[in-house]
Amino acid sequence: MSQAPQRSALDVTAAQAAAEAGPADPEPAYRQDRPMETVPVETVPVETVEVEAVNKKEKRGSLYSKRVKIYPKLAHGRWRKIKWIVLAVTLGIYYLLPWVRWDRGPGQPDQAVLLDLPARRFYFFWLEIWPQEVYFLTGLLILSALALFLATALAGRVWCGYSCPQTVWTDLFIQVERLIEGDRAARIRLDKKPWSFDKLWRKTLKHAAWVAIGLLTGGAWVFYFADAPTLTAGLLAFDAPIVAYAFIAGLTFTTYWLGGHMREQVCTYMCPWPRIQAALFDEESLLVTYRDFRGEPRGPLHKNQLRKSKGDCIDCNQCVAVCPMGIDIRDGMQLECIQCALCIDACDRVMDKVGRPRGLIAYDTLPGVEAAARGGKRRLRPIRPRTILYGGSIAVVAGLMLAGLASRTSLDLNLLPDRNPLFVTLSNGDTRNNYTLKLINKSQLAHTYSLTVEGLPRARVSVLGSTTPQVAAPRDTIQAARIFIAAPTADLTSDLTDIALVLTDETGRRDRVGTVFRGPKK
Amino acid sequence: MAGTPEKDAISGVETTGHEWDGIKELNNPLPRWWAIIFYLTIVWAAIYAIFMPAVPLFGGFTQGVLDWSSRGALSASMQEAVAEQKPYLDKIQSLSPAQIAGDRELAGFVQAGGKSAFLVNCSPCHGQGAQGSPGYPNLNDDAWIWGGTPEDINHTITYGIRNAHEESRQNVMAAYGRDGLLSPAEIDAVTEYVLSLSGRSGDPEAVEKGKPLFENNCVSCHREGGAGDTELGAPNLTDAIWLYGGSKAKIIETLTYGRAGMMPAWEGRLSDDTIKLLTVYVHALGGGQ
Numbered sequence: 165m166s167q168a169p170q171r172s173a174l175d176v177t178a179a180q181a182a183a184e185a186g187p188a189d190p191e192p193a194y195r196q197d198r199p200m201e202t203v204p205v206e207t208v209p210v211e212t213v214e215v216e217a218v219n220k221k222e223k224r225g226s227l228y229s230k231r232v233k234i235y236p237k238l239a240h241g242r243w244r245k246i247k248w249i250v251l252a253v254t255l256g257i258y259y260l261l262p263w264v265r266w267d268r269g270p271g272q273p274d275q276a277v278l279l280d281l282p283a284r285r286f287y288f289f290w291l292e293i294w295p296q297e298v299y300f301l302t303g304l305l306i307l308s309a310l311a312l313f314l315a316t317a318l319a320g321r322v323w324c325g326y327s328c329p330q331t332v333w334t335d336l337f338i339q340v341e342r343l344i345e346g347d348r349a350a351r352i353r354l355d356k357k358p359w360s361f362d363k364l365w366r367k368t369l370k371h372a373a374w375v376a377i378g379l380l381t382g383g384a385w386v387f388y389f390a391d392a393p394t395l396t397a398g399l400l401a402f403d404a405p406i407v408a409y410a411f412i413a414g415l416t417f418t419t420y421w422l423g424g425h426m427r428e429q430v431c432t433y434m435c436p437w438p439r440i441q442a443a444l445f446d447e448e449s450l451l452v453t454y455r456d457f458r459g460e461p462r463g464p465l466h467k468n469q470l471r472k473s474k475g476d477c478i479d480c481n482q483c484v485a486v487c488p489m490g491i492d493i494r495d496g497m498q499l500e501c502i503q504c505a506l507c508i509d510a511c512d513r514v515m516d517k518v519g520r521p522r523g524l525i526a527y528d529t530l531p532g533v534e535a536a537a538r539g540g541k542r543r544l545r546p547i548r549p550r551t552i553l554y555g556g557s558i559a560v561v562a563g564l565m566l567a568g569l570a571s572r573t574s575l576d577l578n579l580l581p582d583r584n585p586l587f588v589t590l591s592n593g594d595t596r597n598n599y600t601l602k603l604i605n606k607s608q609l610a611h612t613y614s615l616t617v618e619g620l621p622r623a624r625v626s627v628l629g630s631t632t633p634q635v636a637a638p639r640d641t642i643q644a645a646r647i648f649i650a651a652p653t654a655d656l657t658s659d660l661t662d663i664a665l666v667l668t669d670e671t672g673r674r675d676r677v678g679t680v681f682r683g684p685k686k
Numbered sequence: 687m688a689g690t691p692e693k694d695a696i697s698g699v700e701t702t703g704h705e706w707d708g709i710k711e712l713n714n715p716l717p718r719w720w721a722i723i724f725y726l727t728i729v730w731a732a733i734y735a736i737f738m739p740a741v742p743l744f745g746g747f748t749q750g751v752l753d754w755s756s757r758g759a760l761s762a763s764m765q766e767a768v769a770e771q772k773p774y775l776d777k778i779q780s781l782s783p784a785q786i787a788g789d790r791e792l793a794g795f796v797q798a799g800g801k802s803a804f805l806v807n808c809s810p811c812h813g814q815g816a817q818g819s820p821g822y823p824n825l826n827d828d829a830w831i832w833g834g835t836p837e838d839i840n841h842t843i844t845y846g847i848r849n850a851h852e853e854s855r856q857n858v859m860a861a862y863g864r865d866g867l868l869s870p871a872e873i874d875a876v877t878e879y880v881l882s883l884s885g886r887s888g889d890p891e892a893v894e895k896g897k898p899l900f901e902n903n904c905v906s907c908h909r910e911g912g913a914g915d916t917e918l919g920a921p922n923l924t925d926a927i928w929l930y931g932g933s934k935a936k937i938i939e940t941l942t943y944g945r946a947g948m949m950p951a952w953e954g955r956l957s958d959d960t961i962k963l964l965t966v967y968v969h970a971l972g973g974g975q
Contacts, residue, residue, distance in 0.1 A: 584815030
């Protein structure tokens, strides 16, 4: 309140300002320093944009009403820069990863990341996953989901705002549109103009560029399923598999359609994630928030007028103009908001120009805003039961996966006893059981395994098609062998004896697989 | 129902004029996307009718210009399967059963094809696991009445046993009791002797009595000491395997009434290739020699 006398001394149009402001409300502490109120501006540094949120409550009509086209304006600032970086990194990874090479030895694919469906292998750098180990991929998906939960609990829809493919590609498509047709105002003008050569070539170029991006997107996708250089050569020579062309065509179309035309409707109407996320963040989550206590009552800034009893929001609508979802952050938290933080950038620029502190729109929590409104501060609580639960779950799943990877064997064994007949009596009175041994040698070395039996000391092992009880397993193959185990019937104490087949490779490494040996009822 | 159509007061949309318990149906147009798909299906149907068999006529139907039929599609896919099998079958044709059994490359094809042929043709008597039953030999074990080499097995499958085929394996186990060749007491003594061959007799006196009877009547086929002879199809009587059961009662039954199990000749019913597959499959069941 120390400012009060000073203000009255400078106030030339006090009566006018008071009339505008209506009844005065008690001045909160944060309003103590208000240049806009103490010095009337000579020029308004910010243009007011004529734009209305597409989801304005008052305007909401039929559920079947047509989409209102959104013309997002280019924002400048910290978050926009971060978004450009995320865009470059994520798209860079997506487009370039199939071209990364990884030497696995002769006869093996040298693509670092390859989902080889015909050979039923997933190659990921040093890892080679077989179909029966698909739980590693499941684990990866669970980890991703949990990471998403944690990110959402910490900072709301950061996934949606920064790294969701829909956001990233839409961002890219809007930028292409901007380069060809100009920024928001120019685009609106162009759309209103009748068809002319200028409009025709701009529109044609824009759609062609979009299709080209879509083509690259679909192309990159198929490269994850086949050797990229070989497939590229095949695609260009028109002798690649028809399925590759079909996938490229499909993904070209979906990329073009979702990024160029559907855009925010995908997030609002098609995607289930916004609905789920509403349950994942709480009042402690950092969300893009309009600090209404500071901004309200909003009102336009007029030339040569004293701004009395108004908030910091000059109602310039810049935050609405930059919004790719076409909404107004000042209406509070909304389903449509993907929390991309572009409105923060737009507003910060405005605040800089009118000489007010940044952060009228900022990442904040609900209690944080409340505390600030009372003139206090509230510490962030990133560590709370919810985030501990999500973080702990991530640690558990990651630990399980690491343990799984660490204990992953290069040899998988399956020993299936014959069901019919359960056992065979031999001419010398011995009992024989027949087995099928499935042997998966996941290593890059061929092995020969010598077979012995544990549990029946006088048992004899033989292998069909081999004079010695040995099974050869070439590298990276599944072998099936017929195994015959015979033992003196007198040695059997019951009709079911637990035994184990022991495989010893040439280095002396032993692997064991348990099974049963059946005989006559005793 | 003449005159202007009725309009619904609330929505302002025409009604169809139908009324059920006071409920009227609005005459809204079909959604455009739906209508377009509907018209496309009509166009599709017309095109389909030209190319594919479609319209039933008296005594037939329109064939369509593509001349497609489900029977033709089946026979085409059958031919495809035969073509895929051809390289294997060609190789099998040029090899002897023993060579096939030793060929690692053919192993998978032979096992699958042999098993399939076995289940269709052999399992009714020998059982699905070739485990046999009294009178029908277990093919998993290592006792072979007519020999267990691939050649022996191939011969047995091709010509069968005790059937009308001139190459058929033939022998006779006489009905010593029924035909009066041996008296019941003599049969009992021979039985005790036979049991003693596998160490199971508890009557040394009867064994002594049975030995000369066995030598006079049985050794010509079952050989000295009952070792059997695969050339003659005479089973080994010293082992643990008994085709008709090895109990005393069963052996008396065999001696009294004789045995004459029959196996058909598969030559002519199955191709030589299939018989080779079966030979190798049976040989690989665990007892092949």
